[in-house]
Amino acid sequence: MAGPATNPPEIKSRIGAILRATSGNFLEQFDFFLFGFYAAAIGKAFFPSTNETASLLNTFGVFWLGALMRPVGAIVLGAYIDRIGRRQGLIVTLGIMAIGTVVIAFCPSYATIGIAAPVIVLVGRLLQGFSAGVELGGVSVYLAEISTPCNRGFYTSFQSSSQQVAIFVASILGFILSEVMPADTVAAWGWRIPFFVGCLIIPLIFFLRRTLEETPAFLAMKKHPTASEVFASAFANWRIVILGMMIAVLTTTTFYFVTVYTPTFGKTVLKLSTQDALLVTLLVAVTNFFWNPVGGALSDRIGRKPVLIGIACLALVTAYPALSWLVAAPTFGKLLAVEMMFSFYFGMYSGTMLGALVEIVPAHVRTTCFSLAFALAAALFGTFTPFASTLLIDYTGNKAAPGLWLMFAAALGIIAALVVYRGGGKVVPTYDTAAEPVAGH
Numbered sequence: 001m002a003g004p005a006t007n008p009p010e011i012k013s014r015i016g017a018i019l020r021a022t023s024g025n026f027l028e029q030f031d032f033f034l035f036g037f038y039a040a041a042i043g044k045a046f047f048p049s050t051n052e053t054a055s056l057l058n059t060f061g062v063f064w065l066g067a068l069m070r071p072v073g074a075i076v077l078g079a080y081i082d083r084i085g086r087r088q089g090l091i092v093t094l095g096i097m098a099i100g101t102v103v104i105a106f107c108p109s110y111a112t113i114g115i116a117a118p119v120i121v122l123v124g125r126l127l128q129g130f131s132a133g134v135e136l137g138g139v140s141v142y143l144a145e146i147s148t149p150c151n152r153g154f155y156t157s158f159q160s161s162s163q164q165v166a167i168f169v170a171s172i173l174g175f176i177l178s179e180v181m182p183a184d185t186v187a188a189w190g191w192r193i194p195f196f197v198g199c200l201i202i203p204l205i206f207f208l209r210r211t212l213e214e215t216p217a218f219l220a221m222k223k224h225p226t227a228s229e230v231f232a233s234a235f236a237n238w239r240i241v242i243l244g245m246m247i248a249v250l251t252t253t254t255f256y257f258v259t260v261y262t263p264t265f266g267k268t269v270l271k272l273s274t275q276d277a278l279l280v281t282l283l284v285a286v287t288n289f290f291w292n293p294v295g296g297a298l299s300d301r302i303g304r305k306p307v308l309i310g311i312a313c314l315a316l317v318t319a320y321p322a323l324s325w326l327v328a329a330p331t332f333g334k335l336l337a338v339e340m341m342f343s344f345y346f347g348m349y350s351g352t353m354l355g356a357l358v359e360i361v362p363a364h365v366r367t368t369c370f371s372l373a374f375a376l377a378a379a380l381f382g383t384f385t386p387f388a389s390t391l392l393i394d395y396t397g398n399k400a401a402p403g404l405w406l407m408f409a410a411a412l413g414i415i416a417a418l419v420v421y422r423g424g425g426k427v428v429p430t431y432d433t434a435a436e437p438v439a440g441h
Contacts, residue, residue: 017212023204023205024139024205025162028136030166030198031097033166034195035260036259037281039386040052041186043055044187046107064383066122066124066129066383068129070375073129074133074368074375075368077089077093077133077138078134078138078370078371081368082368083230085218086145086215095206097127097131097132098205099124100128103123104125105196105198136159136378138367140354141370143155144355145216152300152355153351154351160351161351175278175282178274179275183274233369234365240373241373241376243416244357244373245373245376248373251350252374252381252385253385254345256383256386257406258346260383263278264386265277269399279332280332280335280339283336287344291344291346298351299355304356309413312417315345315410316410319342319406319410320400320403323400323402323403326400327399356420357370357374361373388402
């Protein structure tokens, strides 16, 4: 049922609304990071193999398969949010994500229940992927709709910044475990402890989400589309969805490289210590948190196009050379330097990309189209990054090969941004009955 067309209630506290909306991102990224960091231990527990690379590929394969549910979640849950409201939809997505987290945390090992173990873990990942498909889009749209004039990029950037808090906390927990427990104990069962911690904070996040206010922009809509209308409009705007996906690819690939894959890359490829890999990831989370709002605020001032193309060009020409320099003689300092560079690229680009993606999709199906574009980027490219990196290194024998994957992502971003912002303008949605003024071109 649509709210009143005029004078909808204002958000009481934008800071409070940002905290409540982004709280669910903590659980999503907390669990995603842990799955990547403890990939070797999870592989031994649920996908045992005499070959370490095969075990890792199995683990990252399940990680990726779960992400393939993102586009499905984007369409199904995105249509639900566009029809029923931002607040209620974000509560539902959190519930699905929580179930997946609990399933993975408490699943017995392969040695205990056999083939049922990897099947259960896969189901947990599928649930998480289904929920994650619309979590980022739903939160980004919520932040955009409560933003103040000319600050949309800055507001939406906190969606990504909030995820870095989860990476930071997970890294600290992992670092403490590696200090107080023998490596064999962590690999055997200690890796589950951070997952249990994630389960314990679920009630708090539910409480925060339940106190979320609906956005004035949604309440002001004269008509909320039915599910069939949402699907039809999303299909009609397929070109914008594809371009949005291409713009988002560099965000997703860089993020999963510097967070989920870096601990495994540091330990298994560069042969650095667990503590070194975790400390680098922890520091990356801090700089990611900082650069996201900087990128969003800068794009509010000078426009989305210069930031998107500028950062993508830098990534294109430096990703492979930087990794080649690192793998030639790996050290903690060199890993930190390279990751700080990638963190700068990710934060500045992501902070800009979120605002851009909100602006180029139709307003009346904003959650669905945004979520679908980002979900496709995450499913086909971002969450595939750990698997692709492992496979590229194994196939080529070149430890710097993941740089080629990042360069490919940067090239897609440059092409899409040039198309979307050709002539200084932006793509006009094919069908948009609820368009609104957009700032920050």
